[in-house]
Amino acid sequence: MQAFDYVRPTTVDEAVSILARHGDQARVLSGGTDLIVALRESRRQVQVVVDIKALSETAELAYSPQAGLRLGAAVPCYRIYGDSAVAAAYPGLIDAARLIGGIQIQGRASIGGNICNASPAADSAPALIVHAATCVIAGPHGRREVAVEDFFAGPGRTVLQPGEFLVSIRLPAPEPGFGAAYLRFTPRNEMDIAVVGAGASVVLDETRRTIRSARIALGAVAPTPLLVAAAGNALAGLPADDAAVEQAAALAEEAARPITDMRGTAEFRKHLSAVLTRRTLRAAIARAQAA
Amino acid sequence: MSESVRVQASINGEKREFLCEPRQSLLEVLRDTLQLTGAKEGCNNGNCGACNVILNGVLVNSCLVLAVEAGGAEITTIEGIALKDRLHPLQQKFLEHAALQCGICTPGFIVSAKALLDNNPDPTEEEVRHWLAGNLCRCTGYDKIIRAVLDTADSADMQSVRG
Structure with a gap:
């Protein structure tokens, strides 16, 4: 592997100053499951690897039913689904955290790293979008927050500017009647990359029969993960029934603008967008009704 | 640097x-x-x-x-992984079930299976297969490995290791 320096800052300010000093010659390390492979294959050239796991904020996993979830950018997947309160409150996130890589990848890989790697097929992206997550970014000019659907700039690219890094992800507290789910299509159940991924969340009314609001998101059907606002908006006020599900599925298929590659054709991905939206939305409704 | x-x-x-x-x-x-x-x-x-x-x-x-x-x-x-005076039950069961051929993947499988049983002492077959999905074996076809792990979990020897 190429030679580089390794630093392990203990404060956010220290991390920012190292990153600002080295510009594109520095890379942030959290779980390393993408970065170390990229360095080894020389897909990335760096002088400094900045390990952010010693920062208290990036290692934090804090949930309260009032404030919601503060998910540190370096928290590995296994800690997320291992926390029963978090697992109960954020089922869509948990679906994704359990799907990324295999067990030994989940022991290291973080959700923050998953979105910073910015694969259009990142499993956590549609899940975070339907949970209405916000990215908390630190940089030379202080802090800023970006909705997760606006965090991606293209395949492998994010809106992070030189000197900036992702500190944490905030997920609002689920409202009463909330349910969410994430599903993907892969030839193999584990250790695979989504051909298409779909997330859905709903808030049902007191009767649990009518949709108050909804969010639908797709992965691997565009250069970035997609919030399908049209599908979510169309569901507001509708009965939580098959007709509503079909309508959302059709709108998701329409929004998908996939390419053909080794994992599937554009036509197949369009089809999957509808199928997975249907399934994931049904699962989100069922969870909201069971809660 | x-x-x-x-x-x-x-x-x-x-x-x-x-x-x-x-x-x-x-x-x-x-x-x-x-x-x-x-x-x-x-x-x-x-x-x-x-x-x-x-x-x-x-x-x-x-x-x-x-x-x-x-x-x-x-x-x-x-x-x-091995105990002071003998093989770990997983190692013993891998031998009994002939759960290896060329052997290159075996250390990884045993370490993974150990982590599984530390975490979940009585896994179902599906749980074993899911947990071991990140370990590749090109010889055995996996069945013997899965059986060796399930048999270890059921074994009296494993109960004694856990204490």
């Missing part, structure tokens, strides 16, 4: 100290510096599980951990 770093870690219950460059993976240091050659380099990108070790109680691919990240860690490799 990238001067060698001194790292201390507990490996298989023993305090060890080594020098490494930041670019070296934990797998490289285990094999080439510490002569613990049980962990194998298969794919070197996190797909095959042949290099799996237990790091602070968590199963990881040692090819995807930098050795410098292991400072202060507790690491269990395949060399630390």
